Amino acid sequence: MSEQVVPPPQPVLSVTLDTPAAAAPAASSQAAPEEPPKRAFPAPAPKPVLQGPKGIWFDFNDGCRVGIEDSGQLRRIRLSDIDTDNILFETQIKSGRVNSSKRYFVRFRIEVWEGEEKVFQHDYSAADREVLVQLPVGTLGDTLGWFPYAVRFKETHGCRLTVSMAEWLIPLFRDTHPDITFVNHEQVKPERYYATYNVGLFFDDKEGLLQPSDFRLVGLHRSAGYILGVDPSEIPPRLALADASRPIPERYVCIAAQSTTQAKYWNNPTGWREIVEFLKQNGYRVICIDQRPVHGHGIMWNHIPYGAEDQTGDKPLQERARWLRHADFFVGLSSGLSWLAWAAGTPTVLISGFTHPTNEFSTPYRVINYHACNSCWNDPLLRFDHKDFLWCPRQKDTPRQFECTRLITATQVKAAIRRIPGFPAAPKP
Structure with missing residues (x-):
């Protein structure tokens, strides 16, 4: 079982507006700001990586992200959950970015209007897309318990899956899963992925932003199934052995x-x-x-x-x-x-x-x-x-x-x- 403690997310639901930066003071007596806490997972690309029409950018890395370039017109943005038919968020901006609060798997619908005209709609579909599932480093049992749910996600959605994990664990899985790309955290290239999901032990996620069900209630390994939106019933991973011979003859x-x-x-x-x-x-x-x-x-x-x-x-x-x-x-x-x-x-x-x-x-x-x-x-x-x-x-x-x-x-x-x-x-x- 893991001792990897994942910090709570930063802003719950953010709408970032493009406004001119304030001029920096010539001098300041304030102490230098503290270093932000180290992320448990590689960060997503600073800007959404997929381009839509009319200066719209979007992806599903670290939640649903929508960027709007300034066109001089006010635009209405709506994020919905396709499966529950719930409108999750709606706002109007001329330019900036919207980021959903939920960072686990949701089948989002993105809609953008200019006035009464809908200029963009995208329904989440990972089929034949690049998807990244990130697991914390330094944990054996957690990775063994969580990895099968990443495999199940690939099988469910038909995506091209990359799994990021500790380098020393990759040999256990690489040969039995040749259709999955394995990388360590340093090798992650965030700009290539349609969607990214982080699986971990979120002790302080009281608002349920990183996991739909607290891992302490559903089971350490099954929590990955809930985060990835797949069947949470357990299944052992398939391991690759360099040498499968019996080490000693006696029982x-x-x-x-x-x-x-x-x-x-x-x-x-x-x-x-x-x-x-x-x-x-x-x-x-x-x-x-x-x-x-x-x-x-x-x-x-x-x-x-x-x-x-x-x-x-x-x-x-x-x-x-x-x-x-x-x-x-x-x-x-x-x-x-x-x-x-x-x-x-x-x-x-x-x-x-x-x-x-x-x-x-x-x-x-x-x-x-x-x-x-x-x-x-x-x-x-x-x-x-x-x-x-x-x-x-x-x-x-x-x-x-x-x-x-x-x-x-x-x-x-x-x-x-x-x-x-x-x-x-x-x-x-």
């Missing part, structure tokens, strides 16, 4: 115990030791595929589970997916490697209390203890602080801190494992 299980904030960890002090011992007693080799053998912050540090074989390190994701594809099953947390196991088609035991089960992909082996405080991540009234490694908004600095996973017992996890077809491998005497 084995992969585990991953590390994450990016302590609330995601399985905080039961004996949980992992008991599970590793249980798996080995039932004939499995237990392979830990975390990136780091030790991770934490301040006085809180988490180590590779005792008894597990160490396959940690900075290894290509395709290699991780190779280990997962041949594993009998995977045991992990609400983190990127669980999403990778799901994408690889591996039965996944997912241990999490700080997220609600609807937050992640569907698995019959999800483990949560409802007797404990739980699901704070999916509470829209609570704002996740990605800078606080010990974030626990309801119980922090009390004896109940992290009880959401501390009270998940090894007995619960063993019960989920026993339900997996084919378990056990070969019980030892």
Whole structure:
């Protein structure tokens, strides 16, 4: 799961008029303005990229944008939603630009009048057009969950799709999707696209400008379906493996115990030791595929589970997916490697209390203890602080801190494992 925090949009609905700039003062005692916050995604082209008649420019990059060159006449501009038959905005200007407040997918209709004469109408259609879907960088699980909805958008609209994502993730998808162009954020050329859509975790989007449904209510991955206006039912991505061979001949299980904030960890002090011992007693080799053998912050540090074989390190994701594809099953947390196991088609035991089960992909082996405080991540009234490694908004600095996973017992996890077809491998005497 991501820690990418996307800032709220700037002006809600803007109408920019072309007026002469005021003369700059000769000198000023005011402090220099602060640098604007860094954008989570590459910015659209400054001017709409498609030209219509009579000095009208338009596109659907960062919402519906309409530019009007000065013709000396007052023009009426209307933006409508074709599917709901709602007029969303209407104004009159001689020159300037109109930008819709909604930045997610809407099938817009643009209409422009001069007096009583309609001089321009354009109904959104992405068929055979260049469309860009942008995903945040630095997140594994989010990208795996969101990418299939970009594919579904291409299939629905018949567009020529470009997906922008972290460079290190592109090899997972490029060979299985040769009809999609993959770029990193630095390679985006915003002036070429008919429409652009940004998919992210919009924590502060209280007005619903960047997402029609809050991701905390519909599920982290399914939120992309709502943003892109496609069927939100989940589907795993298709992965490309450089080497699809079995890494070891014996039957084995992969585990991953590390994450990016302590609330995601399985905080039961004996949980992992008991599970590793249980798996080995039932004939499995237990392979830990975390990136780091030790991770934490301040006085809180988490180590590779005792008894597990160490396959940690900075290894290509395709290699991780190779280990997962041949594993009998995977045991992990609400983190990127669980999403990778799901994408690889591996039965996944997912241990999490700080997220609600609807937050992640569907698995019959999800483990949560409802007797404990739980699901704070999916509470829209609570704002996740990605800078606080010990974030626990309801119980922090009390004896109940992290009880959401501390009270998940090894007995619960063993019960989920026993339900997996084919378990056990070969019980030892």
